[in-house]
Amino acid sequence: MPEFFNVLPPQEALALLLDLLPERPATGAGVVETVDALGRVVAAEIPATESLPAFPRSTMDGYSVRAADTYGASDGLPAWFTLVGEVPMGCAPDVSLEVGEAVVAYTGGMLAGNADAVVMVEHTQAIDAHTIEVMRPVAPGENVAQPGEDVGADEMVLPAGHVIRPQDVGALLALGIEQIKVSARPRVGILSMGDEVVHPGATPGPGQVRDINTYTVAGQVAAAGGTAVPLGLVGDDYEEQLVAARQGLAQSDMLVLSAGSSVSARDRTVDIVAELGEPGPLVHGLALRPGKPAIVGLCDGKPVIGLPGNPVSAMVVSSLLLRPTVYRLMGCVHPPPPVERAAILAQDIPSAAGREDYVPVRLVGGRNGMVKAHPVWGKSGFIFTLVRADGLVRVPADAGGIYAGESVQVREL
Amino acid sequence: MPEFFNVLPPQEALALLLDLLPERPATGAGVVETVDALGRVVAAEIPATESLPAFPRSTMDGYSVRAADTYGASDGLPAWFTLVGEVPMGCAPDVSLEVGEAVVAYTGGMLAGNADAVVMVEHTQAIDAHTIEVMRPVAPGENVAQPGEDVGADEMVLPAGHVIRPQDVGALLALGIEQIKVSARPRVGILSMGDEVVHPGATPGPGQVRDINTYTVAGQVAAAGGTAVPLGLVGDDYEEQLVAARQGLAQSDMLVLSAGSSVSARDRTVDIVAELGEPGPLVHGLALRPGKPAIVGLCDGKPVIGLPGNPVSAMVVSSLLLRPTVYRLMGCVHPPPPVERAAILAQDIPSAAGREDYVPVRLVGGRNGMVKAHPVWGKSGFIFTLVRADGLVRVPADAGGIYAGESVQVREL
Numbered sequence: 001m002p003e004f005f006n007v008l009p010p011q012e013a014l015a016l017l018l019d020l021l022p023e024r025p026a027t028g029a030g031v032v033e034t035v036d037a038l039g040r041v042v043a044a045e046i047p048a049t050e051s052l053p054a055f056p057r058s059t060m061d062g063y064s065v066r067a068a069d070t071y072g073a074s075d076g077l078p079a080w081f082t083l084v085g086e087v088p089m090g091c092a093p094d095v096s097l098e099v100g101e102a103v104v105a106y107t108g109g110m111l112a113g114n115a116d117a118v119v120m121v122e123h124t125q126a127i128d129a130h131t132i133e134v135m136r137p138v139a140p141g142e143n144v145a146q147p148g149e150d151v152g153a154d155e156m157v158l159p160a161g162h163v164i165r166p167q168d169v170g171a172l173l174a175l176g177i178e179q180i181k182v183s184a185r186p187r188v189g190i191l192s193m194g195d196e197v198v199h200p201g202a203t204p205g206p207g208q209v210r211d212i213n214t215y216t217v218a219g220q221v222a223a224a225g226g227t228a229v230p231l232g233l234v235g236d237d238y239e240e241q242l243v244a245a246r247q248g249l250a251q252s253d254m255l256v257l258s259a260g261s262s263v264s265a266r267d268r269t270v271d272i273v274a275e276l277g278e279p280g281p282l283v284h285g286l287a288l289r290p291g292k293p294a295i296v297g298l299c300d301g302k303p304v305i306g307l308p309g310n311p312v313s314a315m316v317v318s319s320l321l322l323r324p325t326v327y328r329l330m331g332c333v334h335p336p337p338p339v340e341r342a343a344i345l346a347q348d349i350p351s352a353a354g355r356e357d358y359v360p361v362r363l364v365g366g367r368n369g370m371v372k373a374h375p376v377w378g379k380s381g382f383i384f385t386l387v388r389a390d391g392l393v394r395v396p397a398d399a400g401g402i403y404a405g406e407s408v409q410v411r412e413l
Numbered sequence: 414m415p416e417f418f419n420v421l422p423p424q425e426a427l428a429l430l431l432d433l434l435p436e437r438p439a440t441g442a443g444v445v446e447t448v449d450a451l452g453r454v455v456a457a458e459i460p461a462t463e464s465l466p467a468f469p470r471s472t473m474d475g476y477s478v479r480a481a482d483t484y485g486a487s488d489g490l491p492a493w494f495t496l497v498g499e500v501p502m503g504c505a506p507d508v509s510l511e512v513g514e515a516v517v518a519y520t521g522g523m524l525a526g527n528a529d530a531v532v533m534v535e536h537t538q539a540i541d542a543h544t545i546e547v548m549r550p551v552a553p554g555e556n557v558a559q560p561g562e563d564v565g566a567d568e569m570v571l572p573a574g575h576v577i578r579p580q581d582v583g584a585l586l587a588l589g590i591e592q593i594k595v596s597a598r599p600r601v602g603i604l605s606m607g608d609e610v611v612h613p614g615a616t617p618g619p620g621q622v623r624d625i626n627t628y629t630v631a632g633q634v635a636a637a638g639g640t641a642v643p644l645g646l647v648g649d650d651y652e653e654q655l656v657a658a659r660q661g662l663a664q665s666d667m668l669v670l671s672a673g674s675s676v677s678a679r680d681r682t683v684d685i686v687a688e689l690g691e692p693g694p695l696v697h698g699l700a701l702r703p704g705k706p707a708i709v710g711l712c713d714g715k716p717v718i719g720l721p722g723n724p725v726s727a728m729v730v731s732s733l734l735l736r737p738t739v740y741r742l743m744g745c746v747h748p749p750p751p752v753e754r755a756a757i758l759a760q761d762i763p764s765a766a767g768r769e770d771y772v773p774v775r776l777v778g779g780r781n782g783m784v785k786a787h788p789v790w791g792k793s794g795f796i797f798t799l800v801r802a803d804g805l806v807r808v809p810a811d812a813g814g815i816y817a818g819e820s821v822q823v824r825e826l
Contacts, residue, residue, distance in 0.1 A: 034613075038632050052797070055619060059793055089649060090609030092619035108609060108722065108794070110620040150795040157800070166632030167799035167826055170625040170724055173613035174796055196503030196521060200447075200586035206468060206505035207523040212583040219451050219579030236502060309521065311583055339752050342822070380472055381521070382563040383587055384465070386580035387570070409755070413580055 007285040009397060010320045010356060013296045016282045017321075018328050020298050023161075025183035025331035027253050032182050034172045039225055040182035041330035042162040048155045049175055051148035056111055060143045063102040063124060063132065064115035070137040078125070078133035087112060102132060111144065118143035151175070161332045163225075183330035188221045188322070189252030190214050191231040193241055193269070194259045194309055199233065212311045212383060213258035220318050220413070224326040224335070226254075238268050245272050253329055254302055256322065257295075259309025269306040273297040276304060287355040287397060290380060291317040303329070310381035316358050316392065319413050339412040341391065343373035349402045351395040360389030361410055373410050386413065420698040422810060423733045423769060426709045429695045430734075431741050433711050436574075438596035438744035440666050445595050447585045452638055453595035454743035455575040461568045462588055464561035469524055473556045476515040476537060476545065477528035483550040491538070491546035500525060515545060524557065531556035564588070574745045576638075596743035601634045601735070602665030603627050604644040604657055606682070607672045607722055612646065625724045625796060626671035633731050633826070637739040637748070639667075651681050658685050666742055667715055669735065670708075672722025682719040686710040689717060700768040700810060703793060704730040716742070723794035729771050729805065732826050752825040754804065756786035762815045764808040773802030774823055786823050799826065 008016070029043035058064065065081065073079035085095040086104030095103055096113030103112035111118065117138040125133045151157065157175065158168055164182075172180060192214045200210045211233060218228035231248040234241050249255045255276075257269050274280040277299030286294045290313035295306030303325050307314040319338065327335035343363055351357040360378075365371035373393060378385035391410035395402055402408060421429070442456035471477065478494065486492035498508040499517030508516055509526030516525035524531065530551040538546045564570065570588065571581055577595070585593060605627045613623045624646060631641035644661040647653050662668045668689075670682050687693040690712030699707045703726035708719030716738050720727040732751065740748035756776055764770040773791075778784035786806060791798035804823035808815055815821060 035628055035631070038635065052795075053622075054617060087620070089607060090611075090618075090621045108607075108622070145792050145795070149792065151797045165826065166629045166636070167728060167796060169632055170629035170728075171796045171800045173628050174623050174625050174724075176613060176616070176623060178614055194502060194521075198503075200589055201591055203589070204467060205503075207500070208503050209466070209521065210587050210589060212587050215448055215586050216579045216583035218448070219582050222451065223579070311587075315580060315583075337754065340755075341750065341753070342755060379558050379562065382465075382558070383580060383584045384564045387584045413578065 006283065007287050007292070008283050009287045010291075010317075013283040013286055014321055014324060017296050017298060017303055017325065021303070021328050023331065023333055026301070026329045027184040027186045029181050029183050031179050034169055034178050034180055037164045037169060037180055037182060038166065040164050041225065041327070041332045042158045042160050042164065043181040043183045043331065045160050046157045046172070046177065046180060048151045048153050048157050049177065051153045052150040052174055053145050053147055055147060057145045058105040058107060058109050058111060058118045058143060059145050060105070060118050060120045061107050062105055062119045062121040062143065063134075064097075064105040064111035064118050065102045065134070065138065066097055066099070066114060067117040067138050067140040067142065069100055070117070070119065070134050073134045073137050075135045078135050080127070081132050081134055083130050083132060085112070102134075116140045116144070161334070163332060163336055185225055185227045186253040186326055186329040187229050187251070188226045188254045188256060188326060189229045189231050189248035190217050190221075190256045190258065191244055191248050192233050192258045193236065195235045197233055197259070213307060213309065213314045216311060216315050217256055217258065217307070217318050217322065220315070220322055221326060224323045225330060226326040238271070241268075242272050242275060245276060249276055249299060249302055249304070252302070254325065255299075255304045256318070257304065257306045258314055259307070267293075270295055273299065273304050273306060276300075277302070286317070288317070288320070289355050289357045291320070291358075292355070294321070296321060311383045312381050312386055315386060315413050340409040341371065343371040343408055343410050345393065345402055345404050345406050345408045346372040346374045348404050349375055349393065349395055351399065351401040353400050354397055356397050357395040358392040359395065360385045361391060361393050362388060363390040363410060373408055419696060420700050420705070421696050422700045423704075426696040426699055427734050427737060430709050430711060430716055430738065434716070434741050436744065436746055439714070439742045440597040440599045442594050442596050444592050447582055447591050447593055450577045450582060450593055450595060451579065453577050454638065454740070454745045455571045455573055455577065456594040456596045456744065458573050459570045459585070459590065459593060461564045461566050461570050462590065464566045465563040465587055466558050466560055468560060470558045471518040471520060471522050471524060471531045471556060472558050473518070473531050473533045474520050475518055475532045475534040475556065476547075477510075477518040477524035477531050478515045478547070478551065479510055479512070479527060480530040480551050480553040480555065482513055483530070483532065483547050486547045486550050488548050491548045493540070494545050494547055496543050496545060498525070515547075529553045529557070574747070576745060576749055596745075598638060598640045599666040599739055599742040600642050600664070601639045601667045601669060601739065602642045602644050602661035603630050603634075603669045603671065604661050605646050605671045606649065606654055608648040610646055610672070626720060626722065626727045629724060629728050630669055630671065630720070630731050630735065633728070633735060634739060637736045638743060639739040651684070654681075655685050655688060658689060662689055662712060662715055662717070665715070667738065668712075668717045669731070670717065670719045671727055672720070680706075683708055686712065686717050686719060689713075690715070699730070701730070701733070702768050702770050704733070704771075705768070707734070709734060724796045725794050725799055728799060728826050753822040754784065756784040756821055756823050758806065758815055758817055758819050758821050759785040759787045761817050762788055762806065762808055764812065764814040766813050767810055769810050770808040771805040772808065773798045774804060774806050775801060776803040776823060786821055
């Protein structure tokens with residue numbers, strides 16, 4: 001039986017691939033409505049088109065004044081002001097201040113003409129309908145947001161490669177930017193291989209199992225912002241696999257081949273990757289458990305990942321390799337890191353040094369108390385170990401395991 | 414000017430609301446394709462309909478044997494076996510074992526008739542085309558996954574209230590469950606109020622600003638699995654606000670009123686919440702910064718949240734209150750916790766005791782090195798403080814601040 005050569009740590013394998021991909025989006029770009037842009041990747045730097053705030057804006061409810069008129073004011077010796085109006089929300093002032101005059105100001109509203117500061121209402125006292133006492137001095141600009149202080153018209157709003165969050169949508173719309181250019185979603189073809197695999201809608205005969213990997217990987221592709229392109233099933237015939245993989249790659253920006261990546265006689269995925277384009281396989285075998293029999297390749301500019309058929313291994317490898325690759329295809333060099341939660345390990349996890357282990361754990365514990373991570377043991381490839389788990393604990397390659405009681409980060413798939 | 418009464422910690426305010434909501438989905442349920450169910454909430458417990466594996470399955474590449482025939486085998490004294498065939502993937506065996514016979518077995522494949530264990534290929538040596546040496550004994554069941562060992566036909570696959578992840582999709586399809594019943598997405602009406610607020614497509618006049626909160630909140634609603642229903646803009650006229658809020662609530666499962674929740678004269682949102690239904694406002698004012706002037710209410714069974722108009726406060730309150738409420742409306746009592754990342758605080762954060770502070774921070778640091786959280790300072794309500802930030806650091810109510818160098822969790826909005 002052939003051996004794995006050049007077994008690499010997953011991060012090194014990933015780096016080998018990403019270093020060969022362009023930093024710019026490989027998949028083109030398109031214009032979308034800003035309100036529909038959540039999770040999309042900015043294709044080209046977006047400049048601010050105007051300043052925010054657009055006008056000097058009160059940050060408090062109170063009175064706009066000339067700061068000089070408040071100097072020396074104190075509880076014992078308040079300054080008296082004559083109220084000469086208000087500036088309603090959404091309106092320009094229709095009044096300008098003379099010495100000793102004040103105008104009602106609302107949070108977010110404009111100041112009176114000549115005003116350069118706002119006195120908080122809490123530092124004033126109404127004497128009658130037209131007079132207030134001010135108990136504290138304000139400096140010029142106090143309680144006022146200046147034009148451009150939030151963002152300047154010459155500033156960058158969002159860099160290329162940025163993944164749009166709710167606050168980014170808000171900021172873009174605050175500037176009136178209703179459409180933006182985003183990277184196209186990479187099309188990720190997924191081909192599931194193996195004589196034993198049948199469609200989920202079929203009733204498996206003896207020795208047959210339903211296809212899972214197409215759909216778990218599709219979920220991970222979608223979560224990373226790509227478009228999954230299920231390519232169907234193909235048996236273990238090499239020529240049929242090659243034809244299906246070629247056709248799949250032609251219509252995709254990236255290809256995932258599920259199963260057939262181990263080293264047994266029937267598994268010739270690495271040969272397929274070699275035939276699909278140059279340079280072909282970059283890595284065959286990861287220092288990883290589960291997920292050792294994985295393939296990382298690049299075929300004429302398109303990433304090709306070979307996943308173990310084992311559904312647990314497939315999800316772990318996909319989580320480590322596919323997600324950052326999908327982001328990179330959109331021009332996102334620093335994708336959002338995977339979701340992790342801190343916990344205390346509840347049981348020892350033994351591990352062999354020299355490879356990274358990912359162990360499914362279930363989180364138990366109160367919201368305020370410390371969360372404990374209980375390993376979910378199960379035979380290799382049981383999808384329900386992942387269903388019963390809340391995430392994975394990584395045992396680093398240089399550790400012989402992790403002891404109960406240690407702090408761990410639990411990573412979502 | 415009126416005062417805030419009963420200022421509550423955000424978690425207590427949320428609990429007051431959630432305790433009044435039913436644990437079952439409040440919004441009905443519908444059937445979706447399992448492949449489209451990512452992020453949806455299971456409406457009713459899903460039982461397994463069959464066992465997995467469906468047949469005794471080899472977990473290794475090797476040979477299926479009768480375990481008894483391997484007893485005593487060792488490197489020095491291997492057991493000899495006659496190879497009498499193979500069980501191809503996806504096939505039932507067409508051969509049954511006699512004493513001293515072995516059959517080629519593949520990972521995931523069936524065993525020969527009479528076989529009760531699998532010898533790993535690594536523990537064998539081929540002598541000729543029909544003979545192998547076995548160097549280690551196997552126990553009955555070794556390297557074999559038994560029927561029902563992954564999941565039994567009588568087990569629960571997923572409980573009601575569970576949020577569907579990629580591995581859940583895989584597990585359901587492995588059982589041939591192609592459709593499931595999920596809670597309907599709650600419709601969350603969002604009404605933005607204030608004379609100064611204009612549509613993002615408009616050019617603001619003096620003193621006017623574009624509506625942000627409708628869209629930032631809509632993003633948060635969508636992220637939690639709800640359907641945002643933008644209800645448009647209404648000025649500061651109380652009667653118009655009341656009419657718009659009534660109409661909005663009638664067509665929604667939950668209502669968000671943006672702005673008008675402070676205590677200045679023009680802010681009468683709490684009165685609106687009182688008029689919308691019973692019991693009306695539950696909480697007016699949170700021990701929270703930013704976000705103190707928030708309202709939590711329940712009107713004839715529908716949650717109503719009043720958000721501060723300040724876009725930063727609105728997002729913080731929405732993140733704390735709206736997200737878990739949306740999940741609860743789908744019958745999800747334990748929603749996925751917010752995404753948090755561990756970091757080391759780079760600068761002191763001062764804070765007043767007695768309220769929770771959420772301070773925007775930017776994360777800086779290597780993937781392997783320790784990530785540092787740098788506070789992003791800025792005047793209240795600057796949306797770009799959130800754009801420049803990667804998340805929020807929470808300063809607990811009982812702390813007077815956090816010192817540089819301390820470990821913090823940085824929460825995404």
